[in-house]
Amino acid sequence: MKKSYKIDVDCANCANKMEVAANNTEGVKSAVVNFMMLKMNVEFEDGVQPKEVMARVLENCKKVEDDCEIFF
Amino acid sequence: MNKKQKKMLKRIIVASILFIIIKVVKLPEYIEIPLFLVAYLEIGYDILLKAFKGIRNRQVFDENFLMAVATVGAIGLKSFDEATAVMLFYQIGEWFQSYAVGKSRKNITELMDIRPDYANVEDEDGNLEQVDPDEVEIGTIIVVKPGEKVAIDGIVIEGSSTLNTAALTGESLPREVSENDEVISGCINMTGLLKIKTTKEFGESTVSKILDLVENASSKKSRSEAFISRFARIYTPAVCYSALALFLLPPVFNLIMSNPADFGTWLYRALTFLVISCPCALVISIPLSFFAGIGGASNQGVLVKGSNYLEALASCKYVVFDKTGTMTQGVFEVAGIHHANIPEEKLLEYAAMAESYSTHPISKSLLKAYGNTIDKSRIENVEEISGHGVKAVIDGVQVLAGNDKLMKMYNIPYQECHSIGTIVHVAIDGKYAGHIVISDMLKPHAKEAIEALKKAGIKQTVMLTGDVKSVADKVASELHIDKVYSELLPQDKVNKVEELLSLKHSKENIAFVGDGINDAPVLSRADIGIAMGALGSDAAIEAADIVLMDDDPLKISKAIKIAKKCIHIVYENIYFAIGVKLICLLLGAIGIANMWVAIFADVGVMIIAVLNAIRALNVKNL
Numbered sequence: 001m002k003k004s005y006k007i008d009v010d011c012a013n014c015a016n017k018m019e020v021a022a023n024n025t026e027g028v029k030s031a032v033v034n035f036m037m038l039k040m041n042v043e044f045e046d047g048v049q050p051k052e053v054m055a056r057v058l059e060n061c062k063k064v065e066d067d068c069e070i071f072f
Numbered sequence: 073m074n075k076k077q078k079k080m081l082k083r084i085i086v087a088s089i090l091f092i093i094i095k096v097v098k099l100p101e102y103i104e105i106p107l108f109l110v111a112y113l114e115i116g117y118d119i120l121l122k123a124f125k126g127i128r129n130r131q132v133f134d135e136n137f138l139m140a141v142a143t144v145g146a147i148g149l150k151s152f153d154e155a156t157a158v159m160l161f162y163q164i165g166e167w168f169q170s171y172a173v174g175k176s177r178k179n180i181t182e183l184m185d186i187r188p189d190y191a192n193v194e195d196e197d198g199n200l201e202q203v204d205p206d207e208v209e210i211g212t213i214i215v216v217k218p219g220e221k222v223a224i225d226g227i228v229i230e231g232s233s234t235l236n237t238a239a240l241t242g243e244s245l246p247r248e249v250s251e252n253d254e255v256i257s258g259c260i261n262m263t264g265l266l267k268i269k270t271t272k273e274f275g276e277s278t279v280s281k282i283l284d285l286v287e288n289a290s291s292k293k294s295r296s297e298a299f300i301s302r303f304a305r306i307y308t309p310a311v312c313y314s315a316l317a318l319f320l321l322p323p324v325f326n327l328i329m330s331n332p333a334d335f336g337t338w339l340y341r342a343l344t345f346l347v348i349s350c351p352c353a354l355v356i357s358i359p360l361s362f363f364a365g366i367g368g369a370s371n372q373g374v375l376v377k378g379s380n381y382l383e384a385l386a387s388c389k390y391v392v393f394d395k396t397g398t399m400t401q402g403v404f405e406v407a408g409i410h411h412a413n414i415p416e417e418k419l420l421e422y423a424a425m426a427e428s429y430s431t432h433p434i435s436k437s438l439l440k441a442y443g444n445t446i447d448k449s450r451i452e453n454v455e456e457i458s459g460h461g462v463k464a465v466i467d468g469v470q471v472l473a474g475n476d477k478l479m480k481m482y483n484i485p486y487q488e489c490h491s492i493g494t495i496v497h498v499a500i501d502g503k504y505a506g507h508i509v510i511s512d513m514l515k516p517h518a519k520e521a522i523e524a525l526k527k528a529g530i531k532q533t534v535m536l537t538g539d540v541k542s543v544a545d546k547v548a549s550e551l552h553i554d555k556v557y558s559e560l561l562p563q564d565k566v567n568k569v570e571e572l573l574s575l576k577h578s579k580e581n582i583a584f585v586g587d588g589i590n591d592a593p594v595l596s597r598a599d600i601g602i603a604m605g606a607l608g609s610d611a612a613i614e615a616a617d618i619v620l621m622d623d624d625p626l627k628i629s630k631a632i633k634i635a636k637k638c639i640h641i642v643y644e645n646i647y648f649a650i651g652v653k654l655i656c657l658l659l660g661a662i663g664i665a666n667m668w669v670a671i672f673a674d675v676g677v678m679i680i681a682v683l684n685a686i687r688a689l690n691v692k693n694l
Contacts, residue, residue: 010076010166010170011135011166011169011170011352011355011356012173012352012355012356012359012360013134013135013304013351013352013355013356014134016301016304016355017131017134032291032293034288034290034291035359036173036177036180036290036359036360036363037177037287037288037290037291038177039287039291041288041291063129063131064129064131065131065134066122066125066126066129067122
């Protein structure tokens with residue numbers, strides 16, 4: 001399953017860090033952060049609840065970049 | 073400017089004024105130092121806070137940490153003005169970056185703004201109601217007033233008008249539509265009121281597909297982007313450890329050699345290192361260049377599906393074309409009537425009438441050239457002889473119309489034709505009456521397109537076609553195409569492209585240009601698949617990497633030039649930013665570059681790189 005989320009982050013390097021953090025989150029197969037469109041495209045593992053996974057993704061992203069937001 | 077930016081701008085202005093006052097007015101030290109600290113905290117408190125949070129989350133090497141350590145260190149060395157300046161300029165740089173990125177994000181999305189906001193649907197009383205295009209079901213009748221965008225693909229059921237397709241194709245050539253014509257979403261209705269019956273949902277309409285494609289294009293990252301994010305991951309920690317080494321090793325060495333340690337000097341140099349080390353300039357400017365390049369291209373009717381394709385296109389050295397529909401119009405027209413021993417119009421009339429029951433493109437072109445309506449009562453006993461032609465009785469005389477095989481079949485001596493194209497021989501009452509030449513027309517810009525490609529640095533142009541050799545060779549020599557392979561079946565085209573792929577150098581790319589109708593396998597096999605004339609063709613949009621919205625072959629070289637400009641800017645920024653940083657690091661290490669130079673290496677380089685990146689947007693006059 002693939003979903004696209006709107007994000008808010010200030011710098012491009014932070015967006016890169018969010019991408020790494022999201023990719024290292026359990027339940028995420030792959031994640032791509034598009035800084036220019038302020039979007040995060042996430043492909044989930046089979047049989048997971050996107051909402052739960054996204055909560056973990058946000059938590060991990062907050063760790064690497066405090067000043068970020070994902071709207072899900 | 074958003075809220076955050078406005079707030080930040082105020083802080084920057086306050087801190088700058090305070091900083092200038094302290095610098096200009098001679099104050100005693102016991103007043104000056106606290107004032108500097110006030111300015112420092114006013115401008116930098118959030119950075120210090122973020123740095124602290126970063127350490128708590130074990131994210132040590134981020135810019136906030138670098139800035140915090142560098143400025144706190146400078147304060148420790150009693151360089152209050154430099155500490156404040158570094159923080160101030162860092163914030164100015166960040167603010168500028170955020171503003172510039174926001175601004176170009178807005179500009180670029182505006183360029184691509186073909187999204188219709190609403191559709192007019194007529195209710196039972198005949199009143200118009202504006203509804204969200206997403207909610208319009210297939211088969212609904214929508215009303216498009218002059219000046220409005222066509223919201224959803226459909227068929228005109230009432231009215232006629234002129235449509236402006238500029239937003240989709242980049243060309244301002246208007247398109248006339250009337251009843252029963254198909255219209256695609258994203259066009260702007262210019263003159264008359266149109267009632268359109270929708271044939272697709274909004275999500276499946278051309279405009280949604282295009283938007284989706286362009287918006288997701290920058291998610292497909294290019295090699296340069298991947299390189300930069302890897303580089304940033306290694307570079308920042310590397311500089312930090314170098315700074316630590318610079319701070320510790322020389323003083324320790326001095327102590328061993330029983331010289332004064334001079335910790336202060338080396339700490340200052342190490343802090344300079346940290347200020348230089350921020351990779352922002354690179355990390356922001358590379359994706360921004362690609363984004364701007366893709367945005368500029370889509371504004372010109374060239375849709376690029378990913379930054380990686382833009383990068384591949386820039387090093388394209390071979391362009392392979394399909395003939396029909398790409399270099400030629402794919403529309404057959406009567407090019408000449410030869411050796412007619414009856415009036416030419418009469419010959420054409422006989423041929424058109426004989427062929428009038430056929431749906432073959434050849435018969436259509438005959439009917440078109442004839443121009444008048446066919447009185448079917450004059451035609452009797454039509455017999456199609458497959459692969460040969462048609463036999464019919466017209467006005468009581470027997471007419472044969474077909475190729476040379478048909479003439480041979482009836483033992484009619486015929487005149488060979490030296491013209492290129494499809495020949496329709498006509499015999500009346502068993503006697504040869506002449507022949508009609510029908511050929512495909514070259515596109516108006518086909519020749520210039522090939523010239524432009526050569527100028528754009530393409531090594532070889534190749535044409536592949538299923539058409540016969542004589543036609544293919546003539547087209548190729550007229551257009552100055554280097555190589556031509558004719559009489560190919562679709563799978564042969566794939567083989568030819570594979571052959572070319574195996575021969576070329578690995579750094580040179582092959583682009584295949586087709587109309588996307590039956591060349592999907594070739595489009596996906598080539599390094600870069602370019603589909604043209606894709607307006608309204610979903611198959612082409614799916615299969616290709618780059619989509620030319622109209623069918624002008626000149627757009628191929630335009631796309632290549634856009635790609636080259638974009639990649640050029642990307643490399644400029646990479647070399648410039650890394651170069652300046654390395655030089656400043658070196659100068660910093662030997663003590664020539666002070667904190668002020670470091671600020672330039674950080675903020676100045678970033679601003680220049682961002683401004684340079686935005687240049688990629690301007691591709692109109694390429």
